[in-house]
Amino acid sequence: MSALACLLTLLLAAASYLTSPQQRLLAVPLRRRRIVLLPLAAAAAVAWVAALGTAAGLMAMLAALMLGTVALPYVVAWRGAAR
Incomplete structure (x- = not known):
C-alpha cells in the first residue's frame, strides 16, 4: 500500500x-488539467492514511510531495542538459 501511495504522490x-x-x-x-490535482491529492492522502495512520500518513504524503516537487525540475534540467 505504501508503494501505491508513493506512486500517487509522485504523480501528483x-x-x-x-x-x-x-x-x-x-x-x-x-492548464485545463488542474482539476485532476484535487482527486489525485485526495487519493494519495487516503492511501497514505490507510498505510500508516492519520498523522504519519499525512506527514509522509507531504514529505513525498516535497521530494517530488523539488526533484522534478532538477530531473528535467538534467534531461535537457544531456541532449
Missing part, C-alpha cells in the same frame, strides 16, 4: 509541475 507532484507556467518539459503547460 508531476501533474502539479506540468500545470505550472514555469515548467520546461512541455511546450505549453497543461
